[in-house]
Amino acid sequence: MSTKADVVVIGAGPYGLAAAAQLRRAGREVHVLGEPMSFWERHMPRGMLLRSPWGGSSIGDMRAGPTLDDFERTRPAGIARPIPLAEFVAYGRWFRERTVPQVDARHVETVDPAPSGYRLRLVDGETMECVRLVVAAGIAAFASRPREFDGLPAELASHSSEHTDLARFAGRHVVVVGGGQSALESAALLKEHGADVEVIMRAPRLRWVGRATRAGWLGHLLFHRTDVGPAGLSQLVARPALLRRLPRALMDRAHRRSLVAGAALWLRPRVRDLPVSAGRRVVEATRANGHLRLRLDDGATRDVDHVLLATGYRVDVARYSFLSPATLAAVRRIDGYPVLDGGMQSTAPGLHFLGAPAAYSFGPLVRFVAGTEFAARALARSIAERPRATAEPALEVGRAERAG
Numbered sequence: 455m456s457t458k459a460d461v462v463v464i465g466a467g468p469y470g471l472a473a474a475a476q477l478r479r480a481g482r483e484v485h486v487l488g489e490p491m492s493f494w495e496r497h498m499p500r501g502m503l504l505r506s507p508w509g510g511s512s513i514g515d516m517r518a519g520p521t522l523d524d525f526e527r528t529r530p531a532g533i534a535r536p537i538p539l540a541e542f543v544a545y546g547r548w549f550r551e552r553t554v555p556q557v558d559a560r561h562v563e564t565v566d567p568a569p570s571g572y573r574l575r576l577v578d579g580e581t582m583e584c585v586r587l588v589v590a591a592g593i594a595a596f597a598s599r600p601r602e603f604d605g606l607p608a609e610l611a612s613h614s615s616e617h618t619d620l621a622r623f624a625g626r627h628v629v630v631v632g633g634g635q636s637a638l639e640s641a642a643l644l645k646e647h648g649a650d651v652e653v654i655m656r657a658p659r660l661r662w663v664g665r666a667t668r669a670g671w672l673g674h675l676l677f678h679r680t681d682v683g684p685a686g687l688s689q690l691v692a693r694p695a696l697l698r699r700l701p702r703a704l705m706d707r708a709h710r711r712s713l714v715a716g717a718a719l720w721l722r723p724r725v726r727d728l729p730v731s732a733g734r735r736v737v738e739a740t741r742a743n744g745h746l747r748l749r750l751d752d753g754a755t756r757d758v759d760h761v762l763l764a765t766g767y768r769v770d771v772a773r774y775s776f777l778s779p780a781t782l783a784a785v786r787r788i789d790g791y792p793v794l795d796g797g798m799q800s801t802a803p804g805l806h807f808l809g810a811p812a813a814y815s816f817g818p819l820v821r822f823v824a825g826t827e828f829a830a831r832a833l834a835r836s837i838a839e840r841p842r843a844t845a846e847p848a849l850e851v852g853r854a855e856r857a858g
């Protein structure tokens with residue numbers, strides 16, 4: 455069976471949902487594929503608190519809502535700050551119910567160019583054609599593992615994105631590699647679950663974010679409510695349409711300065727007693743009697759039960775396995791990022807990218823939930839300007855399921 459749609463969105467995380475909500479408000483029919491909030495539910499540790507502030511954690515258009523404030527009004531006990539992961543997932547699902555009533559949870563296996571757009575093959579073999587395709591598939595495919603850990607089995611070395619339940623490491627000796635929020639928060643959770651933890655990081659020292667006050671008139675002047683980037687720069691980063699007009703070198707600098715690895719200040723008391731080897735690199739990891747032996751660049755060794763790689767994500771849209779070589783061939787890319795126009799459209803006509811892959815063209819804001827408002831509006835404006843697909847039958851939702 456084959457269905458046809460005007461706009462298809464791949465992804466039902468914050469970006470896909472925000473885009474679909476905005477397009478529906480603009481009167482476009484949209485077919486959304488993907489499991490709602492699955493990355494937050496299945497690739498982040500239970501008990502995690504969001505690093506992004508309240509003002510940067512609403513999904514989509516703040517004027518149209520529903521915002522995090524609207525959601526909080528439905529919670530008799532309110533929502534803690536920093537925002538607990540479970541509350542954010544609940545907000546995402548609530549947002550979805552109110553704005554995108556039908557989501558088709560099926561996985562997309564392949565995307566190929568078609569005479570009037572794109573042809574998608576879904577996990578159950580069904581095909582679907584659309585004129586415009588919005589890829590909002592997140593960062594799960596971009597998990598980055600240092601080469602030193604290649605070939606090790608999952609029980610000895612794993613990426614942080616592979617875990618939701620860190621309690622399974624209770625009583626074990628775990629090294630966390632990395633010095634950012636994910637590393638430090640994972641280390642804190644591991645310790646609280648009773649693991650024996652050490653952090654090994656390349657940077658010379660831990661960097662705490664949030665030292666400067668965001669309160670008062672000066673705080674508001676220096677930090678946009680989205681709070682991405684250091685004092686002052688935060689205001690520019692919050693305006694991606696302006697940022698993208700800057701010379702490339704300046705934009706790259708803004709990007710780098712905004713994404714320096716660091717952890718939120720509120721984590722500090724939770725990791726105070728943890729051993730941290732800063733300025734060190736693991737140069738070799740080998741199996742030794744069912745354990746893992748790590749050799750550091752200063753010659754020291756550690757025998758551990760497990761190494762947790764909180765080593766981040768490296769955008770490369772060629773790692774979206776569903777994009778066929780023919781589809782990718784039409785997408786101009788720089789360092790793995792697609793080059794996008796003001797409507798988030800790549801050089802492949804009708805193929806748009808949202809979320810982290812848009813960061814080369816729009817700066818660091820679009821790596822975070824805070825960028826969903828800008829991205830959804832830019833996308834909807836650009837698609838609304840283009841004529842609706844005509845030669846096709848009205849959208850058939852086929853086997854679309856209500857996601858629950």
Ligand SMILES: Cc1cc2nc3c(=O)[nH]c(=O)nc-3n(C[C@H](O)[C@H](O)[C@H](O)COP(=O)(O)OP(=O)(O)OC[C@H]3O[C@@H](n4cnc5c(N)ncnc54)[C@H](O)[C@@H]3O)c2cc1C
Pocket residue numbers: 464465466467468469470487488489490491492493494497498499503504505506510511560561562563590591592593594636776808809810821822823824
């Ligand atoms: C540990 C950690 C903590 C973070 N904390 C924060 C934070 O506090 N604040 C913040 O703003 N950001 C945070 N981030 C960044 C966060 O990942 C992004 O802000 C957010 O997930 C971007 O949303 P998205 O919609 O682009 O992607 P996702 O939320 O990852 O959604 C991707 C969607 O695509 C779907 N999908 C993927 N491939 C396919 C396919 N082939 N077929 C069908 N569907 C598919 C998935 O099912 C999912 O629905 C954190 C990231 C990590 C790793």
